[in-house]
Amino acid sequence: GVGEMVALALTGLDDVARAKPGNVLCRRGEMAVQATRRVRARVAVLENLAVPIMAGAACSWHMHCVDLPVTIVKLVSLLRPDGTVEKEKPRLLKSGAMGMVEIEMQGEMLCVEEFATCRSLGRFALRRGGDTIVVGMVEAVLS
Numbered sequence: 001g002v003g004e005m006v007a008l009a010l011t012g013l014d015d016v017a018r019a020k021p022g023n024v025l026c027r028r029g030e031m032a033v034q035a036t037r038r039v040r041a042r043v044a045v046l047e048n049l050a051v052p053i054m055a056g057a058a059c060s061w062h063m064h065c066v067d068l069p070v071t072i073v074k075l076v077s078l079l080r081p082d083g084t085v086e087k088e089k090p091r092l093l094k095s096g097a098m099g100m101v102e103i104e105m106q107g108e109m110l111c112v113e114e115f116a117t118c119r120s121l122g123r124f125a126l127r128r129g130g131d132t133i134v135v136g137m138v139e140a141v142l143s
Protein backbone atom coordinates (compact mmCIF):
# COMPACT_ATOMS: atom_id res chain seq x y z
CA GLY A 1 0.00 0.00 0.00
CA VAL A 2 0.88 3.66 -0.09
CA GLY A 3 3.83 4.65 2.10
CA GLU A 4 5.01 1.09 2.74
CA MET A 5 8.71 0.26 2.77
CA VAL A 6 9.85 -2.33 0.24
CA ALA A 7 13.03 -4.23 -0.52
CA LEU A 8 14.04 -4.17 -4.16
CA ALA A 9 16.79 -5.99 -6.06
CA LEU A 10 17.91 -4.43 -9.34
CA THR A 11 19.85 -6.34 -11.97
CA GLY A 12 21.60 -5.16 -15.09
CA LEU A 13 22.83 -1.85 -13.69
CA ASP A 14 26.25 -0.92 -15.04
CA ASP A 15 26.83 1.43 -12.09
CA VAL A 16 25.15 0.66 -8.76
CA ALA A 17 25.85 4.23 -7.61
CA ARG A 18 23.27 5.44 -10.14
CA ALA A 19 20.48 3.96 -7.99
CA LYS A 20 19.98 6.29 -5.03
CA PRO A 21 17.28 7.50 -2.66
CA GLY A 22 14.83 9.75 -4.47
CA ASN A 23 14.92 7.79 -7.73
CA VAL A 24 11.56 6.89 -9.23
CA LEU A 25 10.90 3.44 -10.68
CA CYS A 26 7.99 3.14 -13.10
CA ARG A 27 6.68 1.35 -16.15
CA ARG A 28 7.82 2.29 -19.61
CA GLY A 29 5.53 3.78 -22.20
CA GLU A 30 2.26 5.55 -21.47
CA MET A 31 2.45 4.96 -17.72
CA ALA A 32 5.97 6.39 -17.38
CA VAL A 33 6.56 9.23 -14.95
CA GLN A 34 7.77 12.34 -16.74
CA ALA A 35 11.27 13.67 -16.13
CA THR A 36 11.51 17.40 -16.63
CA ARG A 37 13.47 20.53 -15.90
CA ARG A 38 10.47 22.90 -15.82
CA VAL A 39 7.04 22.93 -14.18
CA ARG A 40 4.13 25.30 -13.65
CA ALA A 41 3.00 25.18 -10.03
CA ARG A 42 0.38 26.61 -7.69
CA VAL A 43 2.22 27.87 -4.62
CA ALA A 44 1.46 29.25 -1.18
CA VAL A 45 4.09 31.59 0.23
CA LEU A 46 4.53 30.95 3.94
CA GLU A 47 3.98 33.65 6.55
CA ASN A 48 6.89 35.64 8.00
CA LEU A 49 8.85 35.67 4.73
CA ALA A 50 11.37 38.52 5.06
CA VAL A 51 12.19 38.93 1.35
CA PRO A 52 9.35 38.66 -1.22
CA ILE A 53 9.64 36.16 -4.06
CA MET A 54 10.51 37.61 -7.46
CA ALA A 55 11.24 36.08 -10.86
CA GLY A 56 14.84 34.87 -10.84
CA ALA A 57 14.76 33.80 -7.18
CA ALA A 58 17.08 30.86 -6.48
CA CYS A 59 16.04 28.25 -3.92
CA SER A 60 16.03 24.49 -3.27
CA TRP A 61 13.28 22.08 -4.34
CA HIS A 62 12.47 19.55 -1.61
CA MET A 63 10.34 16.50 -2.36
CA HIS A 64 10.74 13.27 -0.40
CA CYS A 65 14.53 12.93 -0.16
CA VAL A 66 15.29 15.11 -3.20
CA ASP A 67 17.07 18.43 -2.64
CA LEU A 68 17.65 20.16 -5.97
CA PRO A 69 18.63 23.75 -6.84
CA VAL A 70 15.90 25.56 -8.78
CA THR A 71 15.03 29.02 -10.07
CA ILE A 72 11.58 30.60 -10.05
CA VAL A 73 11.75 31.81 -13.65
CA LYS A 74 8.29 33.33 -14.03
CA LEU A 75 5.52 34.69 -11.81
CA VAL A 76 2.45 33.78 -13.86
CA SER A 77 -0.30 35.13 -11.60
CA LEU A 78 -1.33 36.18 -8.11
CA LEU A 79 -4.27 34.07 -6.92
CA ARG A 80 -7.17 34.81 -4.59
CA PRO A 81 -7.89 32.30 -1.79
CA ASP A 82 -10.59 30.68 -4.00
CA GLY A 83 -7.97 30.02 -6.72
CA THR A 84 -9.17 32.64 -9.21
CA VAL A 85 -6.67 35.04 -10.76
CA GLU A 86 -6.34 38.36 -8.95
CA LYS A 87 -3.48 39.72 -11.08
CA GLU A 88 -1.55 38.49 -14.14
CA LYS A 89 2.26 38.74 -14.14
CA PRO A 90 2.73 40.14 -10.62
CA ARG A 91 6.08 41.73 -9.83
CA LEU A 92 6.43 39.76 -6.58
CA LEU A 93 4.73 37.35 -4.20
CA LYS A 94 4.62 38.52 -0.58
CA SER A 95 4.33 36.57 2.65
CA GLY A 96 0.96 34.76 2.80
CA ALA A 97 0.28 35.12 -0.95
CA MET A 98 -0.85 32.39 -3.33
CA GLY A 99 0.28 32.31 -6.92
CA MET A 100 1.04 30.40 -10.09
CA VAL A 101 4.74 30.24 -10.99
CA GLU A 102 7.10 28.50 -13.39
CA ILE A 103 10.08 26.77 -11.82
CA GLU A 104 13.20 25.50 -13.60
CA MET A 105 15.47 22.79 -12.19
CA GLN A 106 19.19 23.55 -12.34
CA GLY A 107 21.25 20.55 -13.38
CA GLU A 108 19.38 17.25 -13.07
CA MET A 109 15.97 16.47 -14.47
CA LEU A 110 13.34 15.56 -11.90
CA CYS A 111 10.51 13.02 -12.02
CA VAL A 112 7.26 14.79 -11.16
CA GLU A 113 3.58 14.46 -11.97
CA GLU A 114 0.68 16.85 -11.88
CA PHE A 115 -0.82 16.87 -8.38
CA ALA A 116 -4.20 15.83 -9.84
CA THR A 117 -2.57 12.68 -11.29
CA CYS A 118 -0.27 11.65 -8.41
CA ARG A 119 -0.34 13.57 -5.15
CA SER A 120 2.98 12.25 -3.84
CA LEU A 121 4.88 13.23 -7.01
CA GLY A 122 3.02 16.53 -7.32
CA ARG A 123 3.76 18.07 -3.88
CA PHE A 124 6.91 19.97 -3.00
CA ALA A 125 8.45 22.66 -0.80
CA LEU A 126 10.92 25.38 -1.71
CA ARG A 127 13.60 26.37 0.78
CA ARG A 128 15.94 29.35 0.91
CA GLY A 129 18.69 29.84 3.47
CA GLY A 130 17.55 26.79 5.42
CA ASP A 131 13.95 28.02 5.76
CA THR A 132 10.88 26.68 3.98
CA ILE A 133 9.42 29.63 2.06
CA VAL A 134 6.86 27.98 -0.23
CA VAL A 135 4.71 24.87 -0.40
CA GLY A 136 3.29 23.94 -3.75
CA MET A 137 1.57 21.58 -6.13
CA VAL A 138 2.60 20.83 -9.71
CA GLU A 139 -0.14 21.98 -12.09
CA ALA A 140 1.67 21.19 -15.37
CA VAL A 141 4.87 19.45 -16.44
CA LEU A 142 6.54 21.66 -19.06
CA SER A 143 9.30 20.80 -21.53
